[in-house]
Amino acid sequence: MSDxxxxxxxxxxxxxxxxxxxxxxxxxxxxxxxxxxxKQAVAAVGTYASKVREYLGKS
Structure with a gap:
């Protein structure tokens, strides 16, 4: 991320x-x-936004 x-x-x-x-x-x-x-989603599936969206049911 940029400063x-x-x-x-x-x-x-x-x-x-x-x-x-x-x-x-x-x-x-x-x-x-x-x-x-x-944070729970990132802990479960990693930092990729696509995986987090899928985990949260936001795809």
């Missing part, structure tokens, strides 16, 4: 960085889930 916090999209839109609060906010909004659900 420029004015950029509101992830640098790599295929992966989710749950350690970056800006990405967590953007992904929870995009996926319609809570932070806890997002």
């Amino acid at each position: 420029n916090k004015h950029i509101t999209h992830p640098e790599d839109a295929k992966r989710i960085d749950v350690n970056d609060p800006f990405e967590v906010r953007n992904w929870t909004s995009a996926l319609g889930c809570t932070e806890a659900q997002l």
Whole structure:
């Protein structure tokens, strides 16, 4: 992820960085889930957004 916090999209839109609060906010909004659900999904299936969407039933 870029150090420029004015950029509101992830640098790599295929992966989710749950350690970056800006990405967590953007992904929870995009996926319609809570932070806890997002982190649980990433822990279960990894950081690829496509796998997380599938896990959350958002495909």
